[in-house]
Amino acid sequence: xxxxxxxxxxxxxxxxxxxxxxxxxxxxxxxxxxxxxxxxxxxxxxxxxxxxxxxxxxxxxxxxxxxxxxxxxxxxxxxxxxxxxxxxxxxxxxxxxxxxxxxxxxxxxxxxxxxxxxxxxxxxxxxxxxxxxxxxxxxxxxxxxxxxxxxxxxxxxxxxxxxxxxxxxxxxxxxx
Amino acid sequence: xxxxxxxxxxxxxxxxxxxxxxxxxxxxxxxxxxxxxxxxxxxxxxxxxxxxxxxxxxxxxxxxxxxxxxxxxxxxxxxxxxxxxxxxxxxxxxxxxxxxxxxxxxxxxxxxxxxxxxxxxxxxxxxxxxxxxxxxxxxxxxxxxxxxxxxxxxxxxxxxxxxxxxxxxxxxxxxxxxxxxxxxxxxxxxxxxxxxxxxxxxxxxxxxxxxxxxxxxxxxxxxxxxxxxxxxxxxxxxxxxxxxxxxxxxxxxxxxxxxxxxxxxxxxxxxxxxxxxxxxxxxxxxxxxxxxxxxxxxxxxxxxxxxxxxxxxxxxxxxxxxxxxxxxxxxxxxxxxxxxxxxxxxxxxxxxxxxxxxxxxxxxxxxxxxxxxxxxxxxxxxxxxxxxxxxxxxxxxxxxxxxxxxxxxxxxxxxxxxxxxxxxxxxxxxxxxxxxxxxxxxxxxxxxxxxxxxxxxxxxxxxxxxxxxxxxxxxxxxxxxxxxxxxxxxxxxxxxxxxxxxxxxxxxxxxxxxxxxxxxxxxxxxxxxxxxxxxxxxxxxxxxxxxxxxxxxxxxxxxxxxxxxxxxxxxxxxxxxxxxxxxxxxxxxxxxxxxxxxxxxxxxxxxxxxxxxxxxxxxxxxxxxxxxxxxxxxxxxxxxxxxxxxxxxxxx
Numbered sequence: 090x091x092x093x094x095x096x097x098x099x100x101x102x103x104x105x106x107x108x109x110x111x112x113x114x115x116x117x118x119x120x121x122x123x124x125x126x127x128x129x130x131x132x133x134x135x136x137x138x139x140x141x142x143x144x145x146x147x148x149x150x151x152x153x154x155x156x157x158x159x160x161x162x163x164x165x166x167x168x169x170x171x172x173x174x175x176x177x178x179x180x181x182x183x184x185x186x187x188x189x190x191x192x193x194x195x196x197x198x199x200x201x202x203x204x205x206x207x208x209x210x211x212x213x214x215x216x217x218x219x220x221x222x223x224x225x226x227x228x229x230x231x232x233x234x235x236x237x238x239x240x241x242x243x244x245x246x247x248x249x250x251x252x253x254x255x256x257x258x259x260x261x262x263x264x265x
Numbered sequence: 266x267x268x269x270x271x272x273x274x275x276x277x278x279x280x281x282x283x284x285x286x287x288x289x290x291x292x293x294x295x296x297x298x299x300x301x302x303x304x305x306x307x308x309x310x311x312x313x314x315x316x317x318x319x320x321x322x323x324x325x326x327x328x329x330x331x332x333x334x335x336x337x338x339x340x341x342x343x344x345x346x347x348x349x350x351x352x353x354x355x356x357x358x359x360x361x362x363x364x365x366x367x368x369x370x371x372x373x374x375x376x377x378x379x380x381x382x383x384x385x386x387x388x389x390x391x392x393x394x395x396x397x398x399x400x401x402x403x404x405x406x407x408x409x410x411x412x413x414x415x416x417x418x419x420x421x422x423x424x425x426x427x428x429x430x431x432x433x434x435x436x437x438x439x440x441x442x443x444x445x446x447x448x449x450x451x452x453x454x455x456x457x458x459x460x461x462x463x464x465x466x467x468x469x470x471x472x473x474x475x476x477x478x479x480x481x482x483x484x485x486x487x488x489x490x491x492x493x494x495x496x497x498x499x500x501x502x503x504x505x506x507x508x509x510x511x512x513x514x515x516x517x518x519x520x521x522x523x524x525x526x527x528x529x530x531x532x533x534x535x536x537x538x539x540x541x542x543x544x545x546x547x548x549x550x551x552x553x554x555x556x557x558x559x560x561x562x563x564x565x566x567x568x569x570x571x572x573x574x575x576x577x578x579x580x581x582x583x584x585x586x587x588x589x590x591x592x593x594x595x596x597x598x599x600x601x602x603x604x605x606x607x608x609x610x611x612x613x614x615x616x617x618x619x620x621x622x623x624x625x626x627x628x629x630x631x632x633x634x635x636x637x638x639x640x641x642x643x644x645x646x647x648x649x650x651x652x653x654x655x656x657x658x659x660x661x662x663x664x665x666x667x668x669x670x671x672x673x674x675x676x677x678x679x680x681x682x683x684x685x686x687x688x689x690x691x692x693x694x695x696x697x698x699x700x701x702x703x704x705x706x707x708x709x710x711x712x713x714x715x716x717x718x719x720x721x722x723x724x725x726x727x728x729x730x731x732x733x734x735x736x737x738x739x740x741x742x743x744x745x746x747x748x749x750x751x752x753x754x755x756x757x758x759x760x761x762x763x764x765x766x767x768x769x770x771x772x773x774x775x776x777x778x779x780x781x782x783x784x785x786x787x788x789x790x791x792x793x794x795x796x797x798x799x800x801x802x803x804x805x806x807x808x809x810x811x812x813x814x815x816x817x818x819x820x821x822x823x824x825x826x827x828x829x830x831x832x833x834x835x836x837x838x839x840x841x842x843x844x845x846x847x848x849x850x851x852x853x854x855x856x857x858x859x860x861x862x863x864x865x866x867x868x869x870x871x872x873x874x875x876x877x878x879x880x881x882x883x884x885x886x887x888x889x890x891x892x893x894x895x896x897x898x899x900x901x902x903x904x905x906x907x908x909x910x911x912x913x914x915x916x917x
Contacts, residue, residue: 095598098542099591102549105635106584112562112638113576 123224123243130238131222135212138189138197145186145212153236155263157183157256159208160220162190163200165228171247172204178253179207183260187211190220190228231256235263268333271321272412275362278314278369279402281307282395285372289392293385293460301384304391305376311398312373319353319366322411326353329422335359335411337419343799344422351435357559357575358411360438365401367446371475372398375450381467381898382457390457397449400582408578431497441486441513445551447479448516451523455544456590459597464537469530472544473890476524479547481883483517488876496836501769501847501864503872506654508563511634512554515627519547522623525616533677535604535613539620545594549587550627556583563637608679615672622665629657659712666719666757667696669750670726688729696722709765716761724754742889749882756875762844762868770863773854783865784812785839785846787819792850792859800826802835805850805859809839821850845869 134146150156159175161168175185187208189197197211214220223232223240233242233256241263244252285307292301322335326349331337339356340349354363372394379387405411454472458464490513495503504510523543529536557563560576607613633649640647670692674685682689700718703709727750731739772780779788790806802822809817817839824833839846844867851860 092599095538096595098546099588099595102587102591106580106588108635108638108642109556109560109562109580110577111642113560113580115641 122245123240125222125224125240126243128240130234130240131219133212133219133222135188135214135219138187138192138194138211138213139201139206140194140198142187142206142208142211145188145210147238149186149210150234151236151238154184155233155235155241155260157185157260158223158232158234159185159187160190160225160228160230160232161187162192162228163196164192165190167247168200168229169204171229172207174248174250174253175207176205177250178248178256181253181257183257184209186234188214188219190214190217233259233263267321267324267330268412268414271318271325272410274314274318274321275402275406275412278311278318278365279399279406281311281314282369282398282402285311285395286392286399289388289390289395292388293392301388304388308369308376308391308394309373311395312369312371315366315369319362322359322362323350323353325412326350326359331420331422332414332418334413334415336422337415338423341422341799345798347432347435354438354442355435358405358409360442361401361405361409362411363439364442364446365398365405367442368394368398368401368449371446371450375475379471381471381894383461383463386457386461386463386468388457389460390453393453393456393460394450397453397586400585404575404578404582408575431493437486437489437493440482440489444479444481444483444486444520445516445548445555447475447482448520448548448551450475451479451544452548452586452590455541456593459541459590459593459601462597462600464530464541464601466531466534469527469540470890470894473524473527473531474887474894476520476527476547477883477887477890480517480520480524481880481887483513483520484876484880484883487513487517488873488880491876492873496838496847497833501836501849501862501866503763503869506633506650508634509558511630512557515630515634516547516550516554518623518627518630519543519550522620522627523547525619525623529613529616530604533605533607533613535607536617536620537604538598538601541598541601542594543620545587545590546627549583549590550631552579552583552587556580557634563634605678607677610675610682611679612672612675612677615668615675618668619665619672622661622668625661626658626665629661630654633657655712659715663715663719666723666753669753670696670719670723670729673727673730673746673750688726688732692722692726692729695725703765707765713761713765716757717765720754720758720761723757724751727751727754740889741892742886745882745884745886745889747882748885749879752875752878752880752882754875755871755878756873759868759871759873759875763866763872766867767869768865770861772861772863773858774861775856775858780861780863782846782863783867785863785865786810786813787846787848787861787863789859789861795822797824800824803850805848805861807837807848807861809846809848811841817846819846819848821848823850823852840870843867 130147130150132147135144137144150158157178161171179185185207187210189211192213192215194213197213212219224243225232227245229247231244231248232240233244235241242256242259244256248256285304288300288303288307292304295301325333325336326340327346329336329340329342329349331342335356335358336352339359340352344352352359354360372391375387375394376391382390451472454468454475458468490510491503494505494510495501523540523546526536526540526543530540556576556579559579562576633653636649637647671685671689674688676684696718699721700714703714703717727747730743730747768783770780770782774780774789776789776791779786781787787807787809790808792803792805795802795804802824804820804822807819807821809819811817819837819839821837822835824835825831826833834849834851836847836849838848844865847864847866849862851862854860
């Protein structure tokens, strides 16, 4: 019995080592996907965040056309990096709806003037209510919404050039 | 040239480690062999060469040699000199080199000084030390070469994480490293003793200074790290049970247990196998900590350069050393003869209790730290925090602290409670009175109230071993124990007080307005931009009045570093003897108002004063033990000389 006890530490250690080795080989996924993917958008109606674009309401996302819903803010630095990619998507005929998080109209105007305005509509989400309701935890994030207002895909972080083909494909899938 | 010299020295040091391993191992078979005499000189040279390599890296950082990849990635020519130097170990490769260097230097020290143990055990110890060292050399040279050159020199360095540009943190990692490496020496001694099967008081005396030294550094490192987290992160807390913090706490817990069991072994020749086990566990915990921190296998607020490939390497080393040592333990520990017996009511009994409790706490912290790893294997994400660690840890901490107040009064081998009933009654009465007082005072959490009562009882109890003794005759090591135990009481008082009496206030104030927190009235005098060498900041000038009396000026900042770009909060503190006012300035809240976050934390500084006292106690014990060892060595030499003299005098 006592002899056996001497082997307990080694057994415990190998239990740990096996677990650690297993975990090391697993891909580390730090992103937490929204549980809302596959669900319909919640009821909402946001006032315009910019004087030259209308606001956004649920009905605008249910007009039968798939769209990108871009969560952004004028105070967000990665959003600046993302602006040219959004512009490129718009040029390929993608309809992009913006939601400005905790923003001021004058800052929004300045941002759009400087970095371009790819949006057909921009709603102001002053308390992150819609953002939280669709399971977004940061800016920027982009959602693919199908013509019935159902969330089909969530893209975390800024859109880079290499993501564009993937997003276009998701939009196409959402349209069919 | 400098980089190449460093690299060459590192390769040579690695080669010498290989020689040391071979010489030490072969001498196990043939003690008088020629190779056996090589182990000690090899260990000494290896230390010198590793030290040389480290100095070369320091040099490269001091002159910001941007043709070296590590310097270009982690330093910047605009950085103050002290942080350039600290940048040497503020990254993965440099810190690994520091680890290897300290370990090699420790190896040289034992090779140079340690003469008490049987030569065979010594050779085995040096071989074990070289074996551990070789793994780290391989790691450095094969996958994390600190001296790697860039094909083209960089124009400017990429800077050092601004959070790390802080004097406290510049010295926090090396302090912990000295601790970890000290434990590696204890590990080598344990392996050496297991190989030869000779475990006794001499072995314990040889190991003890290393354990004590490591323990002092670990104590200081944890204390400094906790204070750094407290004022640099700006969250107002001093311990977050974060995996990285736990990684430094676990070796400390094991080392504390080892420290006490090694005393039993040295004084009474008991707890032989257990001490060996703890020697292995203590270093395993250091390696485990390194693995958890560097592999990025757990998510932590402390962002280290995380790399799964390095993680795999460290895990391989961990399996090799810890697995190997535990295998050896399973094979050999049964043959280590059982030590002396003792009764439950004795100094040994109390120390065994201490060891069991410390091991239980260690197990709890280990389980809590690794639990997310376990559940993630089943795709469940959990985060284990204070609601687990505090109450579960307390189940074992509280009895341990109570026994700690009376254990030192017991005699070795066997004693009766009746003999110490007076001091026992005094400590119990004080604890009860203190508990009653805090219960009457207000509605605090149970743990905080118990903590306050035990702290006060333990503070008095820690001085009881001096009762009725001539203070000038008390050995230094005993003073060390008294100071360390008292320090723990002081730290505990700070923790409990912080938890029970802290007040927090989040206010949005205009310039000229005041906010109240605890006894302080804090006025925002002005907000202005300020600039430093590599940052700009918004600074709030606050004047704080304590109960309408003395005024303190505080200048909290939100700093923006430009190399690399990052924002940090610089909290400020007003320290009184009875606590700290902690202020953080946040963003503008609109309409000319600024966010202020204020805390009044009574006696919070006691946590770190206590930590320093504990380390000081360790230092006293170390001095006392070393002096004792020296005296013993002199006495032995004199006896031998006398014996020789007598032999010569004796008629033929």
